[in-house]
Amino acid sequence: MANVTFKGNQVTLLGNEVKVGDKAPDFKVLANDLSEVSLENTKGQVRLITSVPSLDTGVCDAEVRRFNQEASQIDNVKILTVSVDLPFAQKRWCAAAGIENVQTLSDHRDLSFGEAYGVAIQELRLLARAVFVVDSSDTVTYVEYVSEATEHPNYEAAIEAAKQAK
Template sequence: MANVTFKGNPVTLIGNEVKVGDKAPNFTVLANDLSEVTLDDTKGHVRLISVVPSLDTGVCDAQTRRFNEEASKLDNVKILTISVDLPFAQKRWCGANGIENVQTLSDHRDLSFGEAYGVVIKELRLLTRAVFVVDSSDTVTYVEYVTEATNHPNYEAAIEAAKNAK
């Protein structure tokens, strides 16, 4: 598993580490209207999956805004932002911040995504910061587990990977 810290302290990640070349694990998360969403719902598209601990923090806010801005420049790419924030909080945050190009999804119910992608921080019951790119045939083409969960991901590398995925 990836070695990750949160505010400088080592944390334990629960779940299966995902690697480039793996078949992307399916998962079930909740949309802002409480409907279930799975990876299969975006089949046929490239998916950039942005994982954040909580939208109500500075780096998570900036990460989601950055991918929201980039979304309009990417063809056939769906950007999903996943956290354990409640769907109601995600909806409020998106509305207050004009986020319309990224779909925010909640993994609060059963950590289905977090465990499938190895991003659950055991000590905090939050998801660690990570970015995954999944191509239209469900193969993982890019993985970044950010080693310090309070740092930004490599936006340029993730965006380039999404552009190059088929």
């Protein structure tokens, strides 16, 4: 499993670590309108999927805003951000932040995404910060488990991987 800390403290990640070349695991999360979303909903598209602890923190806020801005320069890529924030809170945050190019999804119900992608933090019931690129045939082509959950991911590498995926 990935070695991750949260504010300098080692945490236990639940689920299976995802690696480049793996078939992307399916998951069931909630959209901001409470509809269920799975990997199947974006089948045939390249997806850049991020997991974040909470949209209401500085690093997560900056990360989603950055990917929202970058989305206009990445053709044919669906950007999804998953957190355990409630769908209502995500909807409010997106409206306040002007987020239109990233779909936020809530894993609060049963940590389906968190466990499928090995990012559920057992001690906090939050998601670790990670980035996954899944190509149109559902193969994982890029993975970054950010070693300190309160730090930023490698934006440039993730964006380049999304551009290269087909």
